[in-house]
Amino acid sequence: MNKFTDKQLSDNYNYLELLSEKFPCIGVAASEVINLKAIMNLPKGTEHFLTDIHGEHDAFSHVMRNASGVVKRKISDVFSKTLSQHEIDELATLIYYPEEKLKLVKSNEENILDWYKTKIYQLIQICRGASSKYTRSKVRKSLPSFFSYIMEELLHEDEDRFNKKEYYNKIIDTIVELNQADQFITEISSVIQRLTIDHLHIIGDIYDRGPGSHIVMDTLMQHHSLDIQWGNHDILWMGAAAGDLSCIANVIRVCLRYSNMSILEDGYGINLLPLATFAIETYEQDPCKQFIPKANISEFFSEFDIQLLSKMHKAISIIQFKLEHQLINSHPEYNMEHRQVLDKIDYDHSTINVNNISYELHKEQLTTINPDKPWELTPEEEIVIQKLQSSFLMSERLQKHVRFLFSKGSIYLTYNGNLLFHASIPMNYDGSFKKVRIMNDYLSGKDLLDKLDQYAREAYFENPINSIGTEIFWYLWCHHNSPLFGKDKMATFERYFVIDPILHNEQYTPYYTLICDEKIAKKILLEFNLDPDEGHIINGHVPVKTIHGESPIKANGRLLVIDGGFARAYQSTTGIAGYTLIYNSFGLQLASHEPFHSVEKAINNGIDIHSTTSVIEKTVDRKRVADTDVGKKINTQIYYLEMLIAAYRKGILKEKL
Numbered sequence: 271m272n273k274f275t276d277k278q279l280s281d282n283y284n285y286l287e288l289l290s291e292k293f294p295c296i297g298v299a300a301s302e303v304i305n306l307k308a309i310m311n312l313p314k315g316t317e318h319f320l321t322d323i324h325g326e327h328d329a330f331s332h333v334m335r336n337a338s339g340v341v342k343r344k345i346s347d348v349f350s351k352t353l354s355q356h357e358i359d360e361l362a363t364l365i366y367y368p369e370e371k372l373k374l375v376k377s378n379e380e381n382i383l384d385w386y387k388t389k390i391y392q393l394i395q396i397c398r399g400a401s402s403k404y405t406r407s408k409v410r411k412s413l414p415s416f417f418s419y420i421m422e423e424l425l426h427e428d429e430d431r432f433n434k435k436e437y438y439n440k441i442i443d444t445i446v447e448l449n450q451a452d453q454f455i456t457e458i459s460s461v462i463q464r465l466t467i468d469h470l471h472i473i474g475d476i477y478d479r480g481p482g483s484h485i486v487m488d489t490l491m492q493h494h495s496l497d498i499q500w501g502n503h504d505i506l507w508m509g510a511a512a513g514d515l516s517c518i519a520n521v522i523r524v525c526l527r528y529s530n531m532s533i534l535e536d537g538y539g540i541n542l543l544p545l546a547t548f549a550i551e552t553y554e555q556d557p558c559k560q561f562i563p564k565a566n567i568s569e570f571f572s573e574f575d576i577q578l579l580s581k582m583h584k585a586i587s588i589i590q591f592k593l594e595h596q597l598i599n600s601h602p603e604y605n606m607e608h609r610q611v612l613d614k615i616d617y618d619h620s621t622i623n624v625n626n627i628s629y630e631l632h633k634e635q636l637t638t639i640n641p642d643k644p645w646e647l648t649p650e651e652e653i654v655i656q657k658l659q660s661s662f663l664m665s666e667r668l669q670k671h672v673r674f675l676f677s678k679g680s681i682y683l684t685y686n687g688n689l690l691f692h693a694s695i696p697m698n699y700d701g702s703f704k705k706v707r708i709m710n711d712y713l714s715g716k717d718l719l720d721k722l723d724q725y726a727r728e729a730y731f732e733n734p735i736n737s738i739g740t741e742i743f744w745y746l747w748c749h750h751n752s753p754l755f756g757k758d759k760m761a762t763f764e765r766y767f768v769i770d771p772i773l774h775n776e777q778y779t780p781y782y783t784l785i786c787d788e789k790i791a792k793k794i795l796l797e798f799n800l801d802p803d804e805g806h807i808i809n810g811h812v813p814v815k816t817i818h819g820e821s822p823i824k825a826n827g828r829l830l831v832i833d834g835g836f837a838r839a840y841q842s843t844t845g846i847a848g849y850t851l852i853y854n855s856f857g858l859q860l861a862s863h864e865p866f867h868s869v870e871k872a873i874n875n876g877i878d879i880h881s882t883t884s885v886i887e888k889t890v891d892r893k894r895v896a897d898t899d900v901g902k903k904i905n906t907q908i909y910y911l912e913m914l915i916a917a918y919r920k921g922i923l924k925e926k927l
């Protein structure tokens with residue numbers, strides 16, 4: 271305790287005085303130091319990393335409920351010798367979907383009271399296993415207020431201890447007798463789920479392609495501890511919520527491409543009537559062949575609906591190309607003239623000129639385009655996009671979700687020695703960090719990402735001092751220098767209109783070839799002040815073609831790419847249905863998931879996602895809280911508490927007794 275000089279104590283006097291409000295005497299401060307030092311020795315909590323969820327809310331929710339297969343492992347740890355595989359599966363389903371499973375059991379089970387008692391007993395055993403590596407205080411905070419006292423008793427009481435057996439059994443009997451069993455089972459199941467995933471990282475692309483991104487967002491907002499790294503699809507929705515017209519057009523176009531009307535209409539209350547009316551009137555006689563939604567939707571939609579969706583899809587796509595043309599004009603510093611396509615079209619011959627080569631276009635009518643000023647919206651198009659903009663700006667649920675993305679999210683994150691970001695870092699072919707112009711600065715590496723992160727926030731929260739336009743969101747969505755995109759161009763126009771597939775190609779930026787070299791991966795870790803020999807870069811964005819033998823582990827283990835294809839549209843490319851990276855006190859593991867069938871099958875037949883787990887890295891010594899970022903914070907707290915105790919002892923501060 272003599273490690274502090276008088277000068278240190280007096281220099282920190284004001285802070286210590288504030289601290290003394292919370293720790294008014296030596297005894298209180300000392301007991302906190304003892305607690306904190308004890309916590310430092312506990313095993314680190316388990317982190318789960320997921321990416322590219324792309325609106326697949328059922329599969330995502332299931333992976334959260336079964337903690338990527340970890341819940342079942344915990345059940346097996348406790349019961350593999352006493353329960354059959356079928357009983358283990360049933361118990362697992364009860365934990366994943368307690369409310370639904372209870373309903374089912376109650377309609378079949380003859381002796382429900384006995385069943386309740388057995389299940390409560392078993393659930394307590396599992397919960398005890400899941401909570402064993404946490405402090406009592408942390409477990410207490412995870413308990414539902416309603417049952418917290420009883421659960422704590424049951425979790426910490428050894429039912430086999432003499433004298434306690436009856437007490438323990440009596441509590442369980444009473445829960446059942448008082449008709450509280452359903453609620454107790456539901457609550458303890460969510461405690462088990464919660465304790466199994468201590469912290470969740472979402473490495474981007476929650477939105478688009480699948481139907482339920484808004485439902486995924488609701489689930490994430492309930493999560494006790496998480497962070498998000500923005501993906502290009504997330505930033506697109508953030509831009510739309512900020513009112514950016516090009517982002518809005520893109521969002522609606524992607525929804526229509528995948529016939530996801532429900533997120534717009536039911537999820538966010540976006541009124542699509544103006545677009546529908548406009549599309550029916552304008553493209554009445556047009557089959558809009560290139561705009562028939564992508565997914566196989568004939569079983570869900572009538573022929574008339576499909577025609578309507580195709581017309582709306584085409585209408586918003588043309589609006590998007592026009593708006594983007596204008597945006598590029600007003601930002602010459604973006605250097606994106608090569609993405610201005612409308613003025614390169616020969617409208618009489620239906621061809622486009624790219625680098626002095628003429629390419630044939632699909633025969634699509636372009637009646638709303640004036641060849642002299644192809645970027646100009648017609649008055650009707652103008653009205654449609656304005657109305658859509660006000661819908662986006664007024665959608666309470668969307669604004670709530672986007673604020674959450676700002677508060678929990680960022681372009682990148684360093685966490686427990688690892689570097690997390692969705693897609694890429696702009697680099698030159700020689701392996702140096704690319705200098706990129708942002709407003710009037712030229713920035714690279716970490717500085718570039720920090721600035722872009724700051725500008726995205728300013729654009730949404732409208733900082734009056736430094737007014738950044740909402741175009742920054744569109745830039746982050748598809749610019750060749752955007753770290754969230756990482757490709758030379760987004761060939762959207764070409765994919766709809768140009769027949770020759772050579773122009774559909776999108777080239778990944780040099781990051782993607784360079785990063786396979788361990789030296790480059792280490793250089794990037796160093797740029798972000800991380801230990802290059804210990805840290806990992808964790809990315810999503812590029813589906814890993816497991817089916818073709820591609821490994822998610824690259825750069826000699828320094829880089830992990832974990833886009834395993836939650837998006838159904840990409841599962842034929844990856845051959846699996848998503849990855850979860852799991853980082854617990856024993857090291858890093860990767861769980862690869864097989865497709866999820868349905869919630870009904872999971873509940874009725876106990877069919878779980880089959881996940882194969884492989885060990886990526888095993889730590890020599892079990893990692894403790896002391897080895898984590900939280901450990902560093904606790905260390906600082908201990909330092910100041912010890913300083914406070916020294917100040918009390920030296921009489922610099924008086925105890926508040």
Ligand SMILES: O=P(O)(O)OC[C@H]1O[C@](O)(COP(=O)(O)O)[C@@H](O)[C@@H]1O
Nearest residue numbers: 475502503527757760761762776811
């Ligand atoms: O599969 P689709 O619907 O054609 O979308 C393709 C577009 O999506 C993108 O791949 C971006 O989405 P991801 O971030 O999921 O890769 C674009 O580069 C590409 O133009």
Ligand SMILES: [Mn+2]
Nearest residue numbers: 475501502811
């Ligand atoms: Mn992406």
